[in-house]
Amino acid sequence: MVSYISQLTSKSAGRFNFKGMAAIAPDLFLWGGAWAASLMVFTEGWPRFQSTLYEKIPYFGQHWVDNTPAEDKPN
Template sequence: MVNYVKSLKLKKVPHFGGLTPFLLLGYAPSLALWGGATVAAIFTFTEHWPLFQDTFYKKLPIMGKLWIKDVDPQDLPQ
């Protein structure tokens, strides 16, 4: 015979503002791609700002030497 269910047994899924862990897991690749693109855009558009050069770019381990300018002493104004 068939056993009928008297009422549904529901589990409460943990959420924060409607975002569940499974929903965030589905969005993770897209969020990673857009996050990487945002960081690349910030690096691109702030490359020539002296504040960013001194704070971030000159301290990069491999490419930091690209932003350090060695000017010949004869070319400096007196």
């Protein structure tokens, strides 16, 4: 006969509470910032990301605007 367990028996799941989340929040912000920075580094040369995201960043967006005259472009 099969017996079913009605509750989670693993203690590794733990409980989510404010104190526990407040303790790991700085680490989550640090790793989230590192993830966002690495995403920006790896996608900086992609034209679609340049026109969609990076050109719209205030003050720094002008770095990705292409001001090359049409006669100097290879197309």
